[in-house]
Amino acid sequence: MGAPSPSSKHDVFQAIADPTRRKLLSLLGDREMPVTAISGHFPMSRTAVSKHLHILADAGLVKERKVGRETRYRLDPEPLLELKRWLSYYERFWENKMAALKHYVESEDSKDTDANKTDIQ
Amino acid sequence: MGAPSPSSKHDVFQAIADPTRRKLLSLLGDREMPVTAISGHFPMSRTAVSKHLHILADAGLVKERKVGRETRYRLDPEPLLELKRWLSYYERFWENKMAALKHYVESEDSKDTDANKTDIQ
DNA sequence: TTGACATGAAACCAAATGGTGTCATATAAT
DNA sequence: ATTATATGACACCATTTGGTTTCATGTCAA
Numbered sequence: 001m002g003a004p005s006p007s008s009k010h011d012v013f014q015a016i017a018d019p020t021r022r023k024l025l026s027l028l029g030d031r032e033m034p035v036t037a038i039s040g041h042f043p044m045s046r047t048a049v050s051k052h053l054h055i056l057a058d059a060g061l062v063k064e065r066k067v068g069r070e071t072r073y074r075l076d077p078e079p080l081l082e083l084k085r086w087l088s089y090y091e092r093f094w095e096n097k098m099a100a101l102k103h104y105v106e107s108e109d110s111k112d113t114d115a116n117k118t119d120i121q
Numbered sequence: 122m123g124a125p126s127p128s129s130k131h132d133v134f135q136a137i138a139d140p141t142r143r144k145l146l147s148l149l150g151d152r153e154m155p156v157t158a159i160s161g162h163f164p165m166s167r168t169a170v171s172k173h174l175h176i177l178a179d180a181g182l183v184k185e186r187k188v189g190r191e192t193r194y195r196l197d198p199e200p201l202l203e204l205k206r207w208l209s210y211y212e213r214f215w216e217n218k219m220a221a222l223k224h225y226v227e228s229e230d231s232k233d234t235d236a237n238k239t240d241i242q
Numbered sequence: 243t244t245g246a247c248a249t250g251a252a253a254c255c256a257a258a259t260g261g262t263g264t265c266a267t268a269t270a271a272t
Numbered sequence: 273a274t275t276a277t278a279t280g281a282c283a284c285c286a287t288t289t290g291g292t293t294t295c296a297t298g299t300c301a302a
Contacts, residue, residue, distance in 0.1 A: 017138035018260085022207070029214055036278060048261055050280075069269040069278050077214040086143075087205055093150055093198040139290085157248060169291055171250075190248050190299040 012079045013086075015059035020044075021052050025075055028062055032074035133200045134207075136180035141165075142173050146196055149183055153195035 016022055020042060027033070027041060039049035053073055056062040060079040065072050137143055141163060148154070148162060160170040174194055177183040181200040186193050 013140075013143070014138045017135045019134075020260090022134070026210070029211070034278075035280095044260085045262065046279080047263080047281095051260075054280095071279065075211075075214060077211045080208060080211050081215065083204075084208055087201060087208065089147070090150070090196075090198045090201050093196060094202065141290090155248075156250095165290085166292065167249080168251095168293080172290075175250095192249065 010055050010058040012059050012061065012083055015056055015061055015079075016083070018052065018055075020049075021056055024049075024052055024056060025061060028073055028075040029077075032065070032072045034067075034070035034072050036070075038073065131176050131179040133180050133182065133204055136177055136182055136200075137204070139173065139176075141170075142177055145170075145173055145177060146182060149194055149196040150198075153186070153193045155188075155191035155193050157191070159194065 016025070023042070024038070027038065035050055035053065036046060038053070039046040042049050053062060053064075057064055057073075061076060062073045063076045065074075137146070144163070145159070148159065156171055156174065157167060159174070160167040163170050174183060174185075178185055178194075182197060183194045184197045186195075
């Protein structure tokens with residue numbers, strides 16, 4: 001029953017690039033919703049919203065479920081883990097930056113002690 | 122000293138959407154590099170790489186520094202904090218999902234104890 | 243000063259993106 | 273049976289995107 005294969009031509013990074021799609025995600029986090037109800041929250045056509053939903057589904061960020069004549073969508077946060085993993089790689093960098101900044105601030109008194117080395121900007 | 126105002130027309134989400142730009146970020150994390158050296162790592166023209174660098178700079182993800190006739194770029198991870206903050210909002214969702222999954226797995230023996238409530242897909 | 247190098251800027255192009263409106267179809271309600 | 277609702281599938285369009293090549297300019301080296 002596991003996901004057959006991603007095969008998506010849309011990745012998470014591209015999926016969340018659009019502000020409308022990010023808003024969709026936050027909307028669908030709380031509750032499952034059918035397309036028409038969803039599109040009521042956006043200043044664009046239902047068709048446009050539907051296309052965004054398909055892109056999100058393609059990236060695995062939402063799941064769809066047919067209920068009678070409507071298709072209900074809801075958030076699947078799982079692919080965000082990839083983003084989290086990607087981001088975590090950069091944590092050491094901003095930790096470094098914070099450390100450099102801290103060092104800079106703390107050496108306020110001894111200003112001219114090879115300050116250029118810190119290389120903040 | 123603080124950034125006067127972003128005024129960037131490119132936000133972080135859009136900046137990291139492109140795989141080339143993500144590769145650029147990882148390349149510039151380690152060391153500051155001039156454009157030509159950078160573009161040697163990519164199967165496209167120097168001009169194309171330069172445009173990607175401008176987009177990253179516009180999003181605040183890289184800083185440029187003129188040194189003689191060359192422009193050196195390096196990573197500035199700071200804007201990634203916005204991404205981290207955005208992501209953190211969704212942590213509760215995948216924690217929920219994991220909890221549901223855990224509950225599902227643990228109730229393997231007592232299978233028919235209102236299983237539908239968990240709503241796993 | 244003459245030439246080589248590093249880069250940015252501009253003009254251009256194909257494809258992707260984000261929208262629109264119309265139509266067909268499946269389901270629900272009268 | 274007929275009508276209304278919910279949606280997907282299309283065809284279409286303007287703008288953005290990601291790439292190209294060419295040219296101008298500033299800097300370093302001989």
